[in-house]
Amino acid sequence: MKNLPSIFAWLTLISALPLISMGAVVTTVDAGMAFPDWPTSDGYSMLAYPWLQSIGEPDKFLEHGHRLAGMLTGFFALLLCGSAFLTPQRPAVRILATLVLVLVIAQGLLGGMRVSQVSKVLAMIHGNFACWVFTVMAIAVAVMSPRWANVERLPTGTRTRAAFSATIVLCLVFFLQSVLGGMLRHLGAAHAWRDHPYFAFVVLGVAAITWVLIRRLHHPWLSSWANLMLLLVNGQFLIGLGTWLFRYGWPDAGIVAIQQTSALSALRSLHTLGAVLGFMGLGVMIARLIRTAPVHAPVTEATVETKTRNSSLTTPLDGSSRLAGGAV
Known part of the structure; x- marks a missing residue:
């Protein structure tokens, strides 16, 4: 149950x-x-x-x-x-x-x-x-x-802030790219027609940096999902590239646009599904980073007292001798 x-x-x-x-x-x-x-x-x-x-x-x-x-x-x-x-x-x-x-x-x-x-x-x-x-x-x-x-947490002192921040940024730029795609797909916005393909390279760059930062944490549970995350983002880019070439063509390269075909419809629909899957991968990555974040022990009065006692025990003896000599 x-x-x-x-x-x-x-x-x-x-x-x-x-x-x-x-x-x-x-x-x-x-x-x-x-x-x-x-x-x-x-x-x-x-x-x-x-x-x-x-x-x-x-x-x-x-x-x-x-x-x-x-x-x-x-x-x-x-x-x-x-x-x-x-x-x-x-x-x-x-x-x-x-x-x-x-x-x-x-x-x-x-x-x-x-x-x-x-x-x-x-x-x-x-x-x-x-x-x-x-x-x-x-x-x-x-x-x-x-x-x-x-799941095991990362050891205390591991720098997770960079990986977490990069994943948040990647999530935001990926969603912005999805919004640009939606504006192009639903509204036919002229600026989206120009911005959407170029902004895809920004997403790829941020994705690569994020992948490297997560892999450097050396946590298998995070690394495996980071690999999937990068695969989803790159796959979405390739599907988008194919969709763009099929729909608008590339005359300089001899690629002619093919409109109103089943292949183009399938690619456009798959590209939309890829955006949802890619964003999902990033969201779960953020959740995993939060789950594995190091837990810092709370500071208590006993902890402070212990640190103070240890500090006093390691005070150089020659310092106290000079103080005693000065007093005499």
């Missing part, structure tokens, strides 16, 4: 993958407004809509499938939160379980408002917010795992 939250945390995280993937495809093919109403679909309730019969209408099939996937993730998030409070758990587990449920509900409401308000800005916010929701889900899975409680 005590492991139920961990099981439901995994189910919530796994169910969110097809949800995010379908959401990416919905945006790619511009099917977000396949239905003018929400939470109903053409007047049908969520479960009453003849979803399988709509396969001949791809936009409606994708959009309603996305809504059903969101409903499934919400169901698992509800079970996660309920199990965290119905079984003996640490406060951190209950806080994370509650946060996951709140974020899933907020994400669903954002998606509904995007439809009711017919807003591409809300569509962009809805897409970028998925990074945060999925990251918190992954952190919940990590914190609830048996390994989390038994």
Whole structure:
């Protein structure tokens, strides 16, 4: 029974993958407004809509499938939160379980408002917010795992501040890059068309520095995740490069743009999913660094007294002799 939250945390995280993937495809093919109403679909309730019969209408099939996937993730998030409070758990587990449920509900409401308000800005916010929701889900899975409680901390004196600060900076620049991508994808912003590809090299540079700083801590649990983090960031860069070349071409290199193809749609959707996975990797890296941070012993009166006594015992004898001689 005590492991139920961990099981439901995994189910919530796994169910969110097809949800995010379908959401990416919905945006790619511009099917977000396949239905003018929400939470109903053409007047049908969520479960009453003849979803399988709509396969001949791809936009409606994708959009309603996305809504059903969101409903499934919400169901698992509800079970996660309920199990965290119905079984003996640490406060951190209950806080994370509650946060996951709140974020899933907020994400669903954002998606509904995007439809009711017919807003591409809300569509962009809805897409970028998925990074945060999925990251918190992954952190919940990590914190609830048996390994989390038994991980060894770094020794006192280890310089973790540089690695932690670099990871925070990487998380921020990666998310900014995702926002630029969202502005390009949803709004067609001209400056994003220029800034998004060049800023990717900034992300790569910060990622390399962060990886080196974490590896220098010589902690296997951190190093293994740092390797995965770097792989996700580099993979996202390569997918983005392929997406850019397919969509816009490179005439000087003889690469012709290919528009409105299944290959391009798949790459664009995979690029969106890669952004969510990359941000998740960075969020879990921050959580791991916090978990392994050195614990400094609290300073007490007994500690101060002991240090003072030890200091007095090591006072040079010739100093006291000079004081005595001066007094005489």
